[in-house]
Structure formats: structure tokens, C-alpha cells
Amino acid sequence: xxxxxxxxxxxxxxxxxxxxxxxxxxxxxxxxxxxxxxxxxxxxxxxxxxxxxxxxxxxxxxxxxxxxxxxxxxxxxxxxxxxxxxxxxxxxxxxxxxxxxxxxxxxxxxxxxxxxxxxxxxxxxxxxxxxxxxxxxxxxxxxxxxxxxxxxxxxxxxxxxxxxxxxxxxxxxxxxxxxxxxxxxxxxxxxxxxxxxxxxxxxxxxxxxxxxxxxxxxxxxxxxxxxxxxxxxxxxxxxxxxxxxxxxxxxxxxxxxxxxxxxxxxxxxxxxxxxxxxxxxxxxxxxxxxxxxxxxxxxxxxxxxxxxxxxxxxxxxxxxxxxxxxxxxxxxxxxxxxxxxxxxxxxxxxxxxxxxxxxxxxxxxxxxxxxxxxxxxxxxxxxxxxxxxxxxxxxxxxxxxxxxxxxxxxxxxxxxxxxxxxxxxxxxxxxxxxxxxxxxxxxxxxxxxxxxxxxxxxxxxxxxxxxxxxxxxxxxxxxxxxxxxxxxxxxxxxxxxxxxxxxxxxxxxxxxxx
Numbered sequence: 001x002x003x004x005x006x007x008x009x010x011x012x013x014x015x016x017x018x019x020x021x022x023x024x025x026x027x028x029x030x031x032x033x034x035x036x037x038x039x040x041x042x043x044x045x046x047x048x049x050x051x052x053x054x055x056x057x058x059x060x061x062x063x064x065x066x067x068x069x070x071x072x073x074x075x076x077x078x079x080x081x082x083x084x085x086x087x088x089x090x091x092x093x094x095x096x097x098x099x100x101x102x103x104x105x106x107x108x109x110x111x112x113x114x115x116x117x118x119x120x121x122x123x124x125x126x127x128x129x130x131x132x133x134x135x136x137x138x139x140x141x142x143x144x145x146x147x148x149x150x151x152x153x154x155x156x157x158x159x160x161x162x163x164x165x166x167x168x169x170x171x172x173x174x175x176x177x178x179x180x181x182x183x184x185x186x187x188x189x190x191x192x193x194x195x196x197x198x199x200x201x202x203x204x205x206x207x208x209x210x211x212x213x214x215x216x217x218x219x220x221x222x223x224x225x226x227x228x229x230x231x232x233x234x235x236x237x238x239x240x241x242x243x244x245x246x247x248x249x250x251x252x253x254x255x256x257x258x259x260x261x262x263x264x265x266x267x268x269x270x271x272x273x274x275x276x277x278x279x280x281x282x283x284x285x286x287x288x289x290x291x292x293x294x295x296x297x298x299x300x301x302x303x304x305x306x307x308x309x310x311x312x313x314x315x316x317x318x319x320x321x322x323x324x325x326x327x328x329x330x331x332x333x334x335x336x337x338x339x340x341x342x343x344x345x346x347x348x349x350x351x352x353x354x355x356x357x358x359x360x361x362x363x364x365x366x367x368x369x370x371x372x373x374x375x376x377x378x379x380x381x382x383x384x385x386x387x388x389x390x391x392x393x394x395x396x397x398x399x400x401x402x403x404x405x406x407x408x409x410x411x412x413x414x415x416x417x418x419x420x421x422x423x424x425x426x427x428x429x430x431x432x433x434x435x436x437x438x439x440x441x442x443x444x445x446x447x448x449x450x451x452x453x454x455x456x457x458x459x460x461x462x463x464x465x466x467x468x469x470x471x472x473x474x475x476x477x478x479x480x481x482x483x484x485x486x487x488x489x490x491x492x493x494x495x496x497x498x499x500x501x502x503x504x505x506x507x508x509x510x511x512x513x514x
Contacts, residue, residue: 025196077125084438138430220280388412488506
């Protein structure tokens with residue numbers, strides 16, 4: 001029986017569906033204001049006395065405050081990740097769903113700025129806490145599925161981006177001349193875009209009601225081996241074949257390693273038994289040193305090495321992408337094609353390209369692995385970022401300069417989806433040993449959101465007066481990520497959780513010697 005014909009249990013399917021829907025809500029929430037915010041401004045009447053709605057100082061100021069609120073919420077949510085093991089991954093996901101629903105309802109019913117600010121802050125909290133979904137997926141998946149299974153999260157985040165972008169395109173126009181009037185249809189679209197994350201989070205919450213309260217890892221950490229075995233059987237059943245290779249397990253009489261630890265009635269080659277052994281091995285250190293706090297871990301050389309390398313990766317993930325897509329891309333496309341619905345459509349094609357590349361990564365990540373994809377992705381995104389940001393400066397108004405600029409944005413999108421944008425969170429969830437996974441993962445997610453907000457805060461002002469400085473800084477950060485991945489980042493595909501940096505020196509190539 002091959003993996004394609006393997007019968008999946010209903011419990012596993014429900015667990016995956018809940019995680020996928022939560023990732024979908026995450027992607028939708030991130031993109032819910034991208035091309036519909038001018039309709040919101042017109043509906044709320046913020047710029048009724050202004051000549052141009054897109055340059056209205058009041059709306060620009062409000063949306064900057066709004067963005068700060070979302071990032072503050074995300075920072076708090078990522079700190080809350082530290083305690084997800086205490087309440088259980090499932091409970092943390094249910095809390096995330098509830099906050100998505102609450103924030104989405106407030107945003108959809110917005111009548112003034114205070115509601116918008118509170119709604120986005122709540123949504124930001126949910127953004128930060130949504131990362132627990134990756135930990136949940138990693139802790140329920142079979143060890144031999146780990147090369148591709150957790151990528152479910154990133155695929156549905158990209159899908160959420162795509163669906164929300166498509167929904168906002170239904171406007172079919174942009175807000176132009178005064179009076180800034182909008183129709184009932186426009187109101188339904190922009191308010192509906194805010195409600196979409198809550199709708200999918202509600203369905204995820206319902207699915208989570210039928211999911212076990214603890215993952216196998218959580219149960220084994222607490223010494224509940226029999227309960228963990230029962231849960232593994234619920235997730236994968238009494239499999240009569242390896243879920244990855246389709247090989248039937250040997251009978252007990254055929255064993256050549258009968259002295260190996262076994263849990264009756266399963267033989268050592270039974271895939272369920274194999275899964276339990278790996279979970280026990282990974283969780284065993286956590287029984288002796290459970291949940292080491294981040295500041296304590298920083299004093300331990302082995303943990304400090306891992307945290308330092310991954311910390312740079314997490315910051316690079318948010319330092320480049322948000323600024324590039326939210327600040328430079330709209331400005332450059334508008335300057336090239338004018339402020340029109342056509343420009344909005346072209347910006348949406350970047351989202352479409354991101355989705356298609358993510359789909360491609362989902363098909364090849366099992367064979368290629370994380371490190372190779374990140375290395376290729378960071379190199380591609382850096383090269384094309386140079387085209388996107390500097391061709392206009394070099395070629396002025398030449399046609400070739402405009403063509404290379406547009407090509408640069410699409411190339412960067414491809415590279416970012418291949419590398420830092422598509423794989424950073426997945427890598428963070430896999431790389432830490434069990435005893436520091438909760439605190440170190442939360443710390444790096446917090447660093448990712450915080451660094452993005454700090455950089456965006458300064459870039460928003462620098463962009464108006466010194467755009468070339470912004471371009472140089474972005475290229476510098478992107479260029480640094482290439483040697484960082486090459487020299488320090490190790491592969492986690494087919495490596496037990498938290499073991500990628502176990503042994504060897506600080507450099508990636510020292511892992512082979514170890």
C-alpha cells in the first residue's frame with residue numbers, strides 16, 4: 001500500500017483541516033486591507049474634505065497607527081506562544097480562533113477609528129499566536145512525513161492571501177474623483193474582507209472540538225505513554241504498511257532485532273510503534289529538563305548557537321518582505337502605470353505568483369529539503385531585488401529600465417516564496433530541541449514581528465525623503481541572508497526534531513562531520 005492509497009483516519013483529517021483553516025484565516029487577515037482600504041476611508045468619511053483620498057494625511061496617519069496596533073498585538077501573541085504547552089496546542093489554537101472571530105467582527109462593524117484599531121490589534125494577537133499551528137502539525141505528523149507534512153501551514157497561508165486578494169478585486173474599480181462615494185456593493189466587499197478570517201476561524205474552532213486535547217509529544221512529555229500510544233492509533237490506525245514507503249512490517253518471528261524496545265502488541269517494525277519510539281526519544285530530554293526558559297537557554301552554548309543562527313533568519317524574514325511588498329511595490333507600480341484599477345490588478349499578480357511558487361514548493365520540498373530551497377530563494381530574491389530597486393535609478397526613463405524593474409518584482413516574489421517567505425516559520429518549528437522549543441520558537445517569532453515593525457516605522461518616513469537609502473538597506477539585508485544561509489543554516493529534512501544543530505561546529509558543513 002503506497003502513501004497515495006493509504007487510508008487516513010478521520011481524526012488525522014479533522015486535525016489537518018483545523019490547522020489548514022487557521023492558516024487560511026492567517027493569510028486572509030494579513031491581506032484583508034491591501035486593495036480595499038480606500039473604500040473603507042470613503043465609507044468612514046475620514047477624507048471627505050480632501051482632494052485626493054490616497055494622499056489624505058488623516059487616513060495615512062490612521063493606517064500607520066493601525067499597523068502599529070497590529071504589530072503590537074502580534075508581539076503579544078508571539079510571547080503567548082511560550083505558554084501554549086501549558087494549556088495544550090489545541091487550546092491555544094481554539095483561543096486563536098476565538099480572537100480571530102472577535103477581531104473580524106469588530107473590523108467588519110467598524111464605524112470609527114477606535115474600533116478599527118482594536119480590531120486590528122486583536123487580529124495581530126491572533127497572527128502571533130497562529131504560529132502554534134506549526135507546532136501542532138509537527139507534533140502530530142508521522143516522523144517520515146515530516147519532510148512535507150508541516151508545509152500544509154504555509155500553503156494555506158498563501159491560499160488565504162490569494163482568496164482575499166480575489167475577493168477585493170470584485171470592487172472592479174478604485175476610488176477616484178470627489179465626492180468619494182461608494183455603493184452598498186463596495187461596503188459589502190470591504191467589510192466582508194474583514195469578516196473572512198473570522199468565518200474560517202469559526203469552522204476551524206468547530207473542527208478543533210473533535211481533536212484530542214494533547215499531541216503525542218505533549219502526552220509523552222508528561223509520562224503518559226499509554227495515552228500517547230492510543231492517540232497515535234487514533235491518528236494513524238493499526239497501519240499494516242509504512243505510511244511513507246508502503247512496505248509491510250515484518251512479523252515478530254522474522255525480526256532480527258527482537259531485543260529492541262517494544263510496546264505490545266506492536267512489533268518494532270510496525271509504523272505506529274516506530275512513531276511512538278521516535279516521539280519518546282525526542283521527548284525524553286524534556287522530562288529531565290522541561291521547558292527551559294529563553295534567558296537560561298542563552299547561557300548554554302549548544303542552545304545559544306541554534307538560537308543565534310535562527311534569530312537572524314527570523315529577522316531577515318520580516319525585514320525584507322513586508323517593506324518590499326507594502327511600501328515599494330505599490331509606489332513603483334503606481335508610478336509606472338498610474339493610479340488605476342489596472343495597477344491594482346498587476347499588484348494582485350504578485351500574490352498569484354507567490355501562490356503558484358508555494359504550490360510548486362509543496363510538490364518538491366519532500367525531495368529537495370529546506371536548506372537548498374532557502375539558499376536558492378535568497379540568492380534569487382537578492383538578484384532580482386537589485387533589478388526592482390535600482391534599474392530606475394540607472395536607466396532613468398528608458399524602456400529597458402522599466403521592463404527590468406517589473407521583472408525584478410516578479411523575480412523577487414519567486415525567490416522570497418522559495419526561501420525566507422515560504423520556509424522560515426517551518427524551519428523555526430523544526431530546529432529547536434524539545435526542551436527549548438516552546439520558549440525559543442516564541443522568542444524568534446517575537447523577534448520576527450518586532451524587527452518588522454521597527455524597520456517599517458523608519459522606512460515609512462525614509463521612503464518619502466530618501467527612497468534610495470531604503471533601497472540600499474533592503475538590498476543589504478537581503479544580500480546578508482545569502483551567506484548566512486550558506487554558512488550557518490543546516491538541513492532539517494529527514495533529521496529528528498531538534499537534532500540539526502546537535503554536535504559539530506557553528507558552520508553548516510560541520511554537520512556532516514558530526
